[in-house]
Every structure is written in C-alpha cells, then in structure tokens.
Amino acid sequence: MEAETLLMDYENGFADQETDILYLRTLIAKCKRATGDSAGALAELTEHLPISIDVFGEQHPEVLTIRTIMAQCRMGLGDNAGALAELTEHLPISIDVLGERHPDVLTIRTIMAQCRRSLGDNAGALAEL
Numbered sequence: 001m002e003a004e005t006l007l008m009d010y011e012n013g014f015a016d017q018e019t020d021i022l023y024l025r026t027l028i029a030k031c032k033r034a035t036g037d038s039a040g041a042l043a044e045l046t047e048h049l050p051i052s053i054d055v056f057g058e059q060h061p062e063v064l065t066i067r068t069i070m071a072q073c074r075m076g077l078g079d080n081a082g083a084l085a086e087l088t089e090h091l092p093i094s095i096d097v098l099g100e101r102h103p104d105v106l107t108i109r110t111i112m113a114q115c116r117r118s119l120g121d122n123a124g125a126l127a128e129l
Contacts, residue, residue: 022052026066033069038076045070059097061104064090068108075115084115 025048033041045066052063067090074083087108094105113128 019055022048022055023062026052026062026069029066030069033073033076036076038073042070042073042077045073059093061097064094064097064104068104068111071111071115075111075118080115080118084112084119087112087115 025044029041029044032038032044049063049066049070052060052066056062067086071083071086074080074086091105091108091112094102094108098105109128113125116122116128117125
C-alpha cells in the first residue's frame with residue numbers, strides 16, 4: 001500500500017518529526033476507514049493512541065480526534081455499544097478542551113445518538129441531541 005510505504009519513508013527520513021508522523025498515521029487511518037477498512041483503521045489507531053497520548057497529552061485535540069475515529073470504526077464493525085462507551089468516556093474531556101458548541105463535540109453527540117438509536121434507546125438518542 002502506498003500510504004504505508006510513505007509512512008515508512010517518513011519515519012526513516014524524519015524520525016525527529018514525531019508529531020508529524022503521528023498526524024500522518026491518523027490521516028492514514030482516516031483514509032482506511034473512509035474506504036471501508038474499519039478494522040484496519042481501528043488497528044492502526046489502537047496501536048498509536050498510547051504514543052499520541054505520551055507525545056501530545058490526554059486532552060490534546062489530536063488525541064480526542066483519534067478517539068472519535070476509533071468509535072466510528074467500532075460502529076463500522078457493528079460494535080455500537082463499544083463505540084458508545086468510548087465516546088461517553090471522552091465526551092467530558094472534549095467539552096472541557098473544545099467547548100460545548102465546538103463542531104467536534106457536536107459530532108461526538110451525533111455519533112452517540114446514532115449508537116443509542118441502533119441499540120434501541122430512542123429516548124436516549126433524542127436526549128443526546
């Protein structure tokens with residue numbers, strides 16, 4: 001795959017640019033998810049989430065983005081309960097960091113509502129919105 005070759009080249013040539021490499025890995029995972037490879041994207045994100053937390057910190061917007069994408073991947077794999085649990089855990093952090101009305105927070109709430117609805121909790125889905 002060309003993206004993974006690019007990542008290897010980048011890591012070999014720019015090893016001191018750790019943050020750029022992490023952003024690139026997130027982008028590759030987003031592309032995998034967008035092309036229907038939720039399992040591959042989730043594996044990629046699961047592997048580099050701890051590194052991103054070490055480099056950026058738990059409350060960095062990039063870490064929050066990774067967690068949201070991981071939840072979306074779980075949904076794509078049919079694990080709506082897992083996605084909801086992941087989002088429920090990091091929603092308060094996202095609100096603290098980004099604010100209640102930030103587009104990413106609204107996206108998280110929308111995804112949570114979709115999860116609740118798919119799990120048969122229509123009242124909870126409506127309350128989420």
